Each structure stands twice: as C-alpha cells, then as structure tokens.
C-alpha cells in the first residue's frame with residue numbers, strides 16, 4: 176500500500192519553529208493535499224523548553240541530537256527552523272540521508288556552503304525549499320501574475336526598502352543576529368535576502384551591484400542566551416561587546432534586462448516594525464506593495480482612460496487571487512502566518528510528485544552571490560559585476 180503520510184522532523188523551536196509548526200498543523204485542514212503531514216519529532220538543545228514546545232504544538236516525540244533525527248528511517252522531511260550558521264551542516268547531512276528539506280532563510284553564511292547544500296540535494300534526489308515566504312503573500316503572487324500577463328510592460332525601476340526598528344535602543348543586547356560569526360551580516364543578509372529573492376522573482380537577474388553599509392551603535396550589552404527567538408532579548412549584565420555586523424545597508428543594482436533597482440535594509444527605522452515595501456515602474460503600468468498592508472496591491476495602468484488615471488488599490492482576497500480560495504470569503508483578510516501555510520502546501524505537493532518548488536537552494540546560491548557582492552562593494556567602494 177502506498178504510504179499516505181509524510182513524517183516531519185523539525186529542528187529549532189523558537190520564532191520560526193513556532194511559525195513552521197503552525198503551518199504543518201493547519202496545512203491539510205485548508206488545502207487539499209495528496210498526503211498528510213505528521214508532526215513526528217521536534218529537536219532542540221534545551222530539553223525542558225523543547226518538551227514544552229512539543230506539547231504545545233503537537234509534536235509526537237522529542238530529541239536533543241539532530242543527527243539522530245536525520246538518521247531515522249521513518250522521517251521523510253527535515254524542517255530546519257534555525258539561524259543561518261546552522262543550516263549548512265544539517266542540510267548536507269539531511270540530503271545525504273535522503274530527506275526532503277524545508278529550510279529557513281537566509282540559506283547560509285557562505286556561497287560555497289549554499290552551493291554544497293544545492294549539489295547534495297540534487298545528487299540525492301531530495302526536494303529542497305528555501306523559505307523566502309513572501310513569494311507566497313497573495314498580493315505578491317498577484318503582482319507576479321500581472322507582470323507575466325504583461326500589464327506592467329518593460330520594467331524600468333525596482334525600488335525596495337525593508338525597514339524594521341527592533342534594535343534602535345542602544346541598550347538592546349548583542350543577540351546572535353548582531354554577530355558576524357552567526358549572522359554573516361546585519362539587515363543586508365537577514366532582510367535584503369528577502370528583497371533580492373523578490374527582485375529575482377518579479378524583475379529578473381542582477382548584472383552588477385554597488386552598496387554602502389553603516390553602523391550606528393558600535394557596542395552593546397552581552398545578551399542572555401534565553402529569549403532570543405522573537406527579536407526580544409534581555410542583557411546579561413552591563414558588560415558590552417562589539418557589534419560585528421552593519422546596522423543599515425543601501426544597495427543599487429542594474430538588472431540584466433535593463434531595469435535599475437535599489438534596496439534599503441535597516442533595523443533603525445523607528446516606527447517601521449516589519450515594513451517590506453517595493454515599487455515597480457514599467458512601460459505600461461506600476462505596482463506598489465507594503466507588507467504592513469499585506470492584503471493590498473496598488474496598481475496604476477497607463478492604459479486607463481486619461482480622466483480616470485490613478486493608482487487603484489486591489490484587495491487581494493478574491494477567489495481568483497492566488498491561494499485565497501482556500502481561506503475565507505472575499506475581504507476576510509489573512510496574515511503573516513498564512514504565507515508559511517502556503518509554503519507548506521506547495522512543499523508537500525512537490526515532495527509527493529518529486530517535483531520542484533521555488534525558491535530552492537539554487538535560488539539561495541543566486542541570492543547570496545548578490546548579497547556577497549554588495550558586502551564586497553561596500554568595502555572596496557566600487558561596482559561589482561556578477562557572473
């Protein structure tokens with residue numbers, strides 16, 4: 176008899192561990208899936224916290240050693256819900272053990288690590304998915320469709336800013352996100368990885384890059400090891416240590432198709448909590464999106480009658496809009512957590528058919544090439560060509 180379940184082993188139980196668990200819990204209630212995901216085993220280092228997490232989110236078992244999870248014959252999917260410095264080793268081991276991989280972003284710290292994750296996954300025939308979840312915001316998927324349907328025409332401008340404000344207090348502690356050895360870079364890696372993924376998805380490949388970065392706060396109190404999963408953290412003491420990543424990054428690019436673009440990434444935009452916004456200007460029309468208003472997409476059409484021309488706001492909650500018919504009646508808006516559920520649905524279908532899903536580790540390699548070129552450009556103060 177054909178197996179009708181897919182057993183998941185999740186590694187990590189903080190912010191992303193919760194977002195992913197919620198997705199695995201709900202996905203087969205809202206989407207028709209060919210096979211049912213089972214929350215089989217949760218893995219993390221702190222036994223007590225892990226037990227609480229597993230109980231709350233319905234994971235059947237727990238394990239503190241990720242290698243044991245990966246070696247189990249009954250596990251089909253490894254979900255890597257961990258910071259980026261831990262992705263490479265686990266993903267490569269998972270691929271070698273024939274596990275399909277659902278991995279948080281950014282893919283890794285280094286391009287060669289990402290490349291190995293991609294090559295091992297391909298060599299072992301496993302499905303690999305990189306969770307740049309915003310591609311699955313219905314309004315963004317709609318933007319993609321409108322571009323493909325030629326409503327925007329030839330794209331001239333991409334203007335993107337990802338702005339947060341969770342570290343503007345100089346006494347916010349030095350969490351792993353502010354240390355190069357764990358994070359590689361600051362918002363340029365964490366936030367611009369999303370923005371570059373969207374630029375690749377909506378506009379196309381990037382030809383060259385020029386960037387600048389800066390630091391506003393050079394030292395911060397050392398963080399307590401607990402509570403770092405929700406962008407909230409306590410200081411251990413008044414003792415301070417050096418911030419080794421940038422606080423803000425600005426990057427300009429030329430796309431291969433002739434468009435020109437800009438990316439701003441910052442955690443110092445007071446009042447902006449999670450504002451990922453982009454504008455696209457094309458020969459036939461324009462689009463504008465803001466994640467803090469994620470159900471809406473603004474559209475301007477050059478083809479409208481002159482007297483009626485102007486930006487209109489599309490509420491992307493009609494049954495004809497991507498993903499939405501699985502949810503509520505039109506106008507009953509959805510949120511951040513739904514994007515993870517959409518990703519889980521597409522991933523399960525890809526695993527079932529042994530198909531492909533995007534973005535995947537190959538896309539992750541391309542994103543890191545752009546980001547790495549940005550860091551290099553900021554140091555060398557020159558434009559870097561991508562090959």
Ligand code: SOE
Nearest residue numbers: 190280339365366369406449
């Ligand atoms: C923190 O900056 C963060 O959680 C990112 O890591 C996520 O990818 C983004 O979706 C929200 O902000």
